[in-house]
Amino acid sequence: MALRSRARCPATGQGFRLNQASYTSNLMLTSDRPQTYRAAAASDPITRWLLMVAALVVVIVVVGGFVRLSRAGLSIVEWDVVGGVIPPIGQAAWEESFAEYQQTPEYLLINEGMSLGEYQRIFYYEWAHRLIARIAGLLVVLPLLWFMWKGRLTARESLPFWGVAALFGVQGAIGWIMVASGLRDRPVVSHFRLTIHLLAAVLLLGIALWMALDRIRNATPADSRAANNLSTTSRVLSWALMAALLVQLAYGGLVAGLKAGYISNTWPLMFGRFIPSGLLTAYEPWWENLYQSIGSHWIHRWFAFVVALLAIAVIVSTRRDGAGAPVSTALNWLLGTVITQITLGVFVVLLGVPKWFALAHQALGVVMFCILLVVVHAAVPPRAPSPQVVDPRS
Numbered sequence: 190m191a192l193r194s195r196a197r198c199p200a201t202g203q204g205f206r207l208n209q210a211s212y213t214s215n216l217m218l219t220s221d222r223p224q225t226y227r228a229a230a231a232s233d234p235i236t237r238w239l240l241m242v243a244a245l246v247v248v249i250v251v252v253g254g255f256v257r258l259s260r261a262g263l264s265i266v267e268w269d270v271v272g273g274v275i276p277p278i279g280q281a282a283w284e285e286s287f288a289e290y291q292q293t294p295e296y297l298l299i300n301e302g303m304s305l306g307e308y309q310r311i312f313y314y315e316w317a318h319r320l321i322a323r324i325a326g327l328l329v330v331l332p333l334l335w336f337m338w339k340g341r342l343t344a345r346e347s348l349p350f351w352g353v354a355a356l357f358g359v360q361g362a363i364g365w366i367m368v369a370s371g372l373r374d375r376p377v378v379s380h381f382r383l384t385i386h387l388l389a390a391v392l393l394l395g396i397a398l399w400m401a402l403d404r405i406r407n408a409t410p411a412d413s414r415a416a417n418n419l420s421t422t423s424r425v426l427s428w429a430l431m432a433a434l435l436v437q438l439a440y441g442g443l444v445a446g447l448k449a450g451y452i453s454n455t456w457p458l459m460f461g462r463f464i465p466s467g468l469l470t471a472y473e474p475w476w477e478n479l480y481q482s483i484g485s486h487w488i489h490r491w492f493a494f495v496v497a498l499l500a501i502a503v504i505v506s507t508r509r510d511g512a513g514a515p516v517s518t519a520l521n522w523l524l525g526t527v528i529t530q531i532t533l534g535v536f537v538v539l540l541g542v543p544k545w546f547a548l549a550h551q552a553l554g555v556v557m558f559c560i561l562l563v564v565v566h567a568a569v570p571p572r573a574p575s576p577q578v579v580d581p582r583s
C-alpha cells in the first residue's frame with residue numbers, strides 16, 4: 190500500500206527505490222528535520238499514536254487501581270467482551286446480576302447483606318473500568334488500520350505496531366485471569382497475578398514509549414543526538430536503576446495484592462522495630478517470607494532508598510557527562526518524583542492506606558518508570574538511520 194519513490198545513492202550514483210514510509214521517517218534531510226524532540230514527536234502521527242497508547246496504559250492502570258482500592262474489582266462475575274458493554278437494564282436484569290454476585294465468595298464472606306444500590310455502585314466502577322479498556326483497545330487498533338490504509342505503513346512495517354496492539358489485548362486477558370482468581374474459593378485476587386498484571390502494563394508502556402523514542406531520535410538532527418552520548422558508567426548505572434525500579438514496582442504490586450499496607454501504620458519502625466521479628470522466619474523455607482505480607486511490606490519500604498541512591502548516582506554521573514535535553518530534563522523530574530514517591534509511600538503507611546494517597550502513589554510509580562525510560566533510551570547508542578532499500582529489480 191505504501192508509495193514508492195526513486196532515489197539515487199549519493200556515493201555510487203546508482204538508482205534505488207524507497208517506500209514512502211521509510212523515506213520520510215529515515216531519510217529526512219537535516220534541514221527538514223524537526224529541531225527539538227517535542228517538534229519531532231508532534232510532526233509524526235505514528236509517534237503521536239505510540240505516545241497515546243502509552244498514555245492509555247497509564248490511564249487504565251490508574252482506573253484499575255481506583256477499582257481495586259474501592260473494592261469493586263470482583264463485582265462483575267463474567268467476561269463478555271461485546272455483550273458486557275451494556276450494563277443490566279431494568280429491575281429484573283439488575284436482580285439477576287445481583288443474584289449471580291451473591292454466589293461469589295466476596296459477597297458470602299465480606300459483603301453479605303449488601304443492598305442492591307451498593308452493589309450497583311461497585312458494579313458501575315468495574316463496568317467503567319472495562320468500558321475504558323474496550324474504548325482504549327479501539328483507539329489502539331483503528332489508527333493502525335488507518336495508517337495502513339493511507340500507506341504510511343506497509344503490512345511488514347506494521348508488524349511491530351500490531352505486536353503492541355496484541356500486547357494490549359493480552360493485558361486485558363491477564364486482567365480477567367486475575368479477577369477470576371478472586372471469584373473461586375477466597376474473595377482475594379492472587380497477589381502474584383496482580384503483580385504480573387502491573388508488570389505487563391509496565392512492559393507494554395515501556396515498549397510503546399521505546400518505539401516512540403526511537404522514532405523521535407531518528408527524526409532529530411545528529412548533533413542533538415550526540416548531546417546525549419553517555420559514559421559507560423552512566424549507562425550501567427541507568428540500567429541498574431531501571432532494574433531496581435522494576436523490582437520496587439513488583440514489590441508495590443505484591444504489597445497491594447497482599448493488602449500488606451494495612452499491617453503496619455508506623456514508619457520507620459514496623460511492629461516497634463526496625464527489623465520486625467519473624468521477618469525471615471514466619472514461613473518455612475525462609476525465602477517464602479520474601480513474598481509474604483511482612484517481608485513484602487518491609488522490603489518495599491526500604492528498597493525505595495536503594496532506588497533513591499541509584500537515582501542520585503545516575504544524576505551525578507550523567508551531569509558529569511554533560512548530557513543535554515531530554516536526559517537532563519528527565520533526570521530533574523526523576524529526582525523530584527523519587528522524593529515525592531517516598532514521601533507519599535510513608536504517608537500511605539502512616540494514614541492506613543487512604544484511597545487517594547494510594548492511588549497517587551501507584552500512578553507516580555508508573556510515571557517514574559516513564560521518566561527513567563527516557564534516560565535508559567538515551568543510554569543505548571543510536572543506530573545509524575538506514576534507508577530501507579528496495580531491490581531495483583523488484
Ligand code: HEM
Pocket residue numbers: 254258383387437438440441442443444445446448449450451456489490491493496497527530531532533534535537538542547548550551552554555557
Ligand atoms: C521508589 C519508591 C517507590 C515506588 C516506585 C513505589 C511503587 C509502588 C507502586 C507502583 C504501588 C502500587 C502497586 C499496585 O497498586 O498495583 C505501591 C504500593 C504501595 N507502596 Fe510503594 N513505592 C515506593 C516507595 C514506597 C515507600 C517508601 C513506602 C512506605 C514507606 C511505600 C508503601 C507502599 C504501600 C503501603 C503500598 C500498597 C498500597 C495499596 O494497598 O494500594 N512505597 N508502591
